Amino acid sequence: MSPRTLYEKIWDRHVISAARLPVPLLYIDRHFIHEATSPQAFAGLKAADRKVRRPDLTFAVMDHSVPTKDRRNAVITGNRAKLFDALDRNCRETGVRLFDMNSKNQGIVHIIGPEMGITQPGQTIVCGDSHTSTHGAMGALAFGIGTSEVETVLATQCLPQYTSKTMLVRIEGKRTRGITAKDLMLAVIEKLGFSGGTGHVIEYGGEAVRALSIEERMTLCSMSIECGARAGMVSPDETTFRYLEGRPFVPRGNDFEAAVKIWRSYASEPGATYDSTIELNAAEVAPKVTWGTNPGMVANINAAVPDPSSYANEEERESVIRALDYMDLNPGTRIVDIPIDRVFIGSCSNGQIEDLRAAAAVLAGKKISKSLKQALVVPASTQTKLQAEAEGLDRIFVEAGFEWRDSGCSMCIAMNEDVLPPGERCASTSNRNFEGRQGKGGRTHLVSPAMAAAAAIAGKFVDVRDMQIAGVV
C-alpha cells in the first residue's frame, strides 16, 4: 500500500462501508456538546421520540456563556439560565456526562478534551463549534458541525461525510525569540488567504511544528477554520504520547504502552502525498497583529495598515475599505501607533497554561497602562486556572492590573457579561476579529499572549522582542 496520511488512515478506519449510502458514513468516536448549540438538537430528538445512541461517547460542558466573575455567586437569568438548565436536564435525562460550570474539569470544550485525555490520536471528533479543529493537535480528525448534525450524531453516532482534500502546511526552520504559535498561524492564514483552506483538512508538519508543545499545536489547529479549513491536525509523536500519559481518561501501565503502539500507527508516513502543500520558514515570521475584520487581514508589528489601492482585486479592495472604516484606521498608520482600550487574554486558541506563562513573563514587575479601561485574563479551563495559581501567575497578573477570572469562552464570543463596548479597541488573543465578534461595534486586533501583555503595558501595540523579559534570553 502506498504511504498514507494521518487523515487517510483515520478516514479509512471510520467509514462504515457496509451501509452503502451514496455518501460515506463516518463513525464518530467522541462527541462534545455545550449549552449554546445543543438544546435544539435534544428537542429534535425528543420530538421524534429518539434516544441518544451512545451517551458514553458524548461529553457535555458549560463554556460559551458562563460568567467568569465570581462564578459561584453569579446570578444568571433569562435565556442564558434556560440554556444551562436545558443542558443539565438533557444530560440527566440521557445519561450524558456533564462538566457543569462549577466542575473542577470545566473549561472551553476544545481544551478539556485533550486536558483530560478524552481526545486521543486516531479518533474522529465532532462538536457544534467551528473551533473543534483544536482537538486535531492530538492527532485526531476533529471538525465543527451544525446543530442538525449534532442531532444526527446524538441519534446515530455517525455523520454522512464527503472526503476532504488534504493540505500539508510545512513549517520548517526555527522560530526566533518572541515568536509564538499564534504568530506562525497568522502567518499561515496571511499566506493562504482567509478562505484558502476551504474544502481541506490541513496537516501541520515540518521541523518547527515538531518542536511545538501540544498546547502550541492546539493554537495552530484551533485557527484552521480561520482560513476555511474544517479540520487541522498534527501527526501524533512522542510529544503527543508524553502529554497524554497520566491523564484521567488515558489507560495506564501496560495498557498505555499498548495504546501508544496503536496511536503511533496513525502517524502520516514519509512519502505520503497531499492535494496541496504550502511552506513557511518559521525563522522569517515576525510578531503579527491583525488590522482588519478577518484573520487574513494581518501585518507584522513593524509594518503599517495597508492602502486599499494596493489591492489589485476589486472585491478585495472594497472589503479592505469597509474593514478600515469599521476599524477606524487610516492606510499607512504604523501598527505601533495604534492605541488600545482593552486587553483580553484567553480563548481556545490562546488561554492555556503556556499562554498565561508567556504573558506573565512579560508582565512580571510591571503595570498595565493607565490608559486601559480593562485587562482580562480568562484561563481556558478550570484546571489551567488552578495550575496558574499554583505557579503564582495570578498574582503577577493582578499586580500588573489585570482581572483574574474563571474559565470560559468569555470575550472571544461575548455571550456572557464580558463584552467589548462599541468603538473600543481590544488587543485580543482570541481567534476571530469579525465585526462585532467581541461586542457590537467593538474593534478586535488578534495577537499572541506575549504581544497582548506587551500592549497592555504600553497602551498600544509594541514589538515584544524589544522588551526586557524576565527569564527570557
Next chain:
Amino acid sequence: MKPFSEHAGTVVPLDRIDVDTDQMVPKQFILRGTRDGYGRDLFHDWRYLPNGDPDPDFVFNFPRYKGASILLARSNFGCGSSREHAAWAVRDYGFQVVIAPSYADIFYTNAFNNGVLLVTLPAEQVDELFRRAEKTEGYELSVDLETLSITDNRQLRFPFTIDEYRRNRLLKGLDDIGSMIEHDKEIAAFEGSHAIPAPIVTGPVDMKVSTS
C-alpha cells in the same frame, strides 16, 4: 422538511465577499434555544440602526428588494462560526435559494440540512446576475432543481451542478437521521469490530454521571 423542486422569486444582491455567520446572526440572538424566529435577526447589525429602525443604506431595506426570496452573494459566503442559526435565519427570512461563487463548508451543510438550496456558479456568471439584479427593479429568477438550471425572462440560462445526495434529499424533503436510522444494523456491526475503545476513567475527574 418540505420537498424542493423549483422556485421563482425576486433577487436581492448582497455585494460583499467573506460574509461571516457572526454577521448573519450576532451572538446576542443565539442565546435563544430555538430553531425558529431568526429571520428578523438576519444581518442584524447591518440591517438596523442603533435605535432599532431599519438602516435605509442596507440593501435588504431598499423598497425594491422587499419580499426577495433569492439571495445573491459573493465568495466564501457563510464563513466562520458553525452556528446553524445563520441557516435558520436565512430560511426564516424567506430565502429559499442562495446563489454565490463559493461557500464556507459548515454553512453549506447547515443550509442544505434546512432545505435551503445553495447554488454555486462561476464568478463571471454571478457578476452577470449582480448586474441584472441591480439594473432591473423586481428582477426575478427561476431555479429548477429537476433540470439544474437558473433562468430569467430575458433569455438568461445558467446550468449548475450539485451532488446527487443533496439534490435527492432536497427533492424528497429528507433529513439525514431519517435515512440513517435504517442503517442501525450496519452501525452496530461496525461498533462491534471498531478499534477505538469507549472512554474509560483511570484518574480523578469531577463530573456528573447519570445512570438513567
